[in-house]
Amino acid sequence: MATLTKNDIKVTRTKNSKLSSIDFNNLAFGQVFSDHMLVCDYKDGKWQIPEIIPYSPITLDPSAKIFHYGQSIFEGMKAYKDTKEDVFMFRPMENVKRLNVSAKRLAIPEVPEDYFFEGLKALLEVEKDWIPTNEGSSLYIRPFIFASGKGFHASPADEYKFIICTAPSGAYFSGKVKVLIEEQYSRSANGGVGFAKAGGNYAGQFYPTQLAKAKGYQQVIWTDDTTHEFIEEAGAMNVFIRINDTLLTSPVSDRILDGITRKSILQLAEAEGIKTDVRKVKVSELVEASRNGSLKEMFGAGTAAVISPISGFGFRGEDFDIPELENTFASQLKNRIINIQTNKTEDPFGWRVKL
Numbered sequence: 001m002a003t004l005t006k007n008d009i010k011v012t013r014t015k016n017s018k019l020s021s022i023d024f025n026n027l028a029f030g031q032v033f034s035d036h037m038l039v040c041d042y043k044d045g046k047w048q049i050p051e052i053i054p055y056s057p058i059t060l061d062p063s064a065k066i067f068h069y070g071q072s073i074f075e076g077m078k079a080y081k082d083t084k085e086d087v088f089m090f091r092p093m094e095n096v097k098r099l100n101v102s103a104k105r106l107a108i109p110e111v112p113e114d115y116f117f118e119g120l121k122a123l124l125e126v127e128k129d130w131i132p133t134n135e136g137s138s139l140y141i142r143p144f145i146f147a148s149g150k151g152f153h154a155s156p157a158d159e160y161k162f163i164i165c166t167a168p169s170g171a172y173f174s175g176k177v178k179v180l181i182e183e184q185y186s187r188s189a190n191g192g193v194g195f196a197k198a199g200g201n202y203a204g205q206f207y208p209t210q211l212a213k214a215k216g217y218q219q220v221i222w223t224d225d226t227t228h229e230f231i232e233e234a235g236a237m238n239v240f241i242r243i244n245d246t247l248l249t250s251p252v253s254d255r256i257l258d259g260i261t262r263k264s265i266l267q268l269a270e271a272e273g274i275k276t277d278v279r280k281v282k283v284s285e286l287v288e289a290s291r292n293g294s295l296k297e298m299f300g301a302g303t304a305a306v307i308s309p310i311s312g313f314g315f316r317g318e319d320f321d322i323p324e325l326e327n328t329f330a331s332q333l334k335n336r337i338i339n340i341q342t343n344k345t346e347d348p349f350g351w352r353v354k355l
């Protein structure tokens with residue numbers, strides 16, 4: 001099959017740009033959306049050529065299977081602009097590949113990689129002016145696929161929509177994050193869909209997270225569904241724990257999202273001479289480390305959250321504060337990754353992709 005190029009993608013431009021109404025100095029996360037979106041339909045057994053159209057609502061049949069059986073997956077990525085107005089993506093092929101890992105698990109037809117990547121590049125060309133340049137802001141990119149095909153039969157749909165929307169965004173969390181270690185509810189289970197970026201994984205987290213929020217925590221730290229003894233990940237990020245001078249994170253599994261930020265941090269840490277250990281971490285070990293003073297830092301890592309320091313955790317009714325250090329691995333690694341993403345430093349890893 002011939003590879004799709006940018007020129008194959010039809011672009012219909014909006015006549016009513018919202019750009020001048022956006023306050024780029026006060027951006028929340030994912031609240032305002034750029035003028036255009038990429039839309040690609042799956043029908044008659046194949047993905048059709050993607051198009052770029054003005055950002056607009058979508059009409060769906062009430063029997064569309066997304067509403068009933070939740071066939072829905074998504075990705076999260078960001079675009080950055082440097083001082084010369086050059087645009088960069090961060091490891092975009094990792095997202096392209098992961099979307100299809102999720103697609104396979106949810107019985108959604110895989111999107112040809114060039115449809116996604118060429119489509120994304122074409123969309124970013126059109127939306128260049130929407131990429132913020134102020135510190136801490138970027139253009140958040142949300143590719144997603146859902147079942148638009150009709151019918152109440154509990155089986156995969158015969159039609160799908162793949163859409164990419166973008167949202168100029170500021171920080172996901174404002175300030176430090178306090179987390180609750182969850183022992184009753186589970187985010188995912190062995191053999192389940194935890195490793196996929198499936199919409200339902202997030203829906204299932206909302207109720208336990210609401211309960212945690214009511215107690216003053218911003219996120220839940222999920223533990224394994226069998227014993228609830230081991231730390232897995234947070235609601236929207238992978239988790240790192242620094243005990244003395246070693247940075248620990250759980251291995252990924254079919255219950256945990258294989259985070260792109262997580263694997264970048266592991267490589268960066270190694271390059272910075274920080275000792276890492278990818279192994280299961282028991283909640284009891286974390287509690288013990290907090291009590292004896294060897295717990296130095298904890299942080300979450302993800303595209304939206306970047307690196308978000310965790311100020312403390314709750315467990316079985318007790319609160320454990322993590323005292324603030326002066327020079328943290330979190331800030332060192334955050335600076336390194338942001339400088340690479342925004343073209344402020346060399347990129348020895350080849351992660352940055354110029355538009």
Ligand code: PLP
Pocket residue numbers: 076233234235236237238257258259260261262301302303304
């Ligand atoms: N874990 C979950 C559940 C997430 O939603 C995310 C966010 O994408 C991550 C981890 C971090 O993944 P990434 O670094 O690829 O964004």
Ligand code: COI
Pocket residue numbers: 075076077202235236302303304305
């Ligand atoms: C991301 O970091 O891109 C995510 O997908 C997290 C999201 C749930 C906001």
